[in-house]
Amino acid sequence: MKITIVFDNCPDKRGLRTGWGFSSLIEVGNAPPLLFDTGADGDSLLDNMKQLHIDPKQIGAIVISHAHGDHTGGLSSILEINEDAEIYVPASTVTRLPGRKVIMVSQPIQISESVFSTGELKGIEQSLAIKTGKGVLVVAGCSHPGVGTILDAACRYGKVYGIIGGLHGFHDFDLLDGLSLICPCHCTQHKKELRRLFPGQYISCGAGLELEL
Numbered sequence: 001m002k003i004t005i006v007f008d009n010c011p012d013k014r015g016l017r018t019g020w021g022f023s024s025l026i027e028v029g030n031a032p033p034l035l036f037d038t039g040a041d042g043d044s045l046l047d048n049m050k051q052l053h054i055d056p057k058q059i060g061a062i063v064i065s066h067a068h069g070d071h072t073g074g075l076s077s078i079l080e081i082n083e084d085a086e087i088y089v090p091a092s093t094v095t096r097l098p099g100r101k102v103i104m105v106s107q108p109i110q111i112s113e114s115v116f117s118t119g120e121l122k123g124i125e126q127s128l129a130i131k132t133g134k135g136v137l138v139v140a141g142c143s144h145p146g147v148g149t150i151l152d153a154a155c156r157y158g159k160v161y162g163i164i165g166g167l168h169g170f171h172d173f174d175l176l177d178g179l180s181l182i183c184p185c186h187c188t189q190h191k192k193e194l195r196r197l198f199p200g201q202y203i204s205c206g207a208g209l210e211l212e213l
């Protein structure tokens, strides 16, 4: 599987547009690409996609972690271009997208062969659990339900290999012991501490980062 950071607060080497928000593209096997979150604004999202050679029309599913503008800002722009993608939003979200298939997620569900939603946790946010040959990769938007809650929900799909995404104010660092990949993005407040504690596992996040597992 491959995950590409399409939108993030921080830059990577490529010089893509940045801003406060998060979006990533997930490609697993032969399944159509899945977009997890849509960043803060459509122009930046689409421009970054162009530079990354991602065709928005090919996206088969769009998963929104939670209904904050820094994760939903680019949604309407994508939907103008892509009329077919299935859309997964947390059940508490008030969503009106006439004519579109919107799946309101409350319980854990399977999205594609290897990709699962944790279900909406603490009434606010869903994360992804992706089965890979190395274990489960967790992808989180902002981690508002708490990283511990998310990891607990994800481990039903197997041993968690790593976590990537926004970790917000997370500081129960012991919870990450045993993970092989820690890639804090977006709103993570304690990146320096995480890098210091997990030098072998830490990967710097930024718009344009591509990780293959």
Ligand SMILES: [Zn+2]
Pocket (backbone or CB within 6 Å): 021, 022, 068, 070, 071, 141, 142, 166, 186, 187
């Ligand atoms: Zn956020």
Ligand SMILES: [Zn+2]
Pocket (backbone or CB within 6 Å): 066, 068, 142, 144
């Ligand atoms: Zn948020």
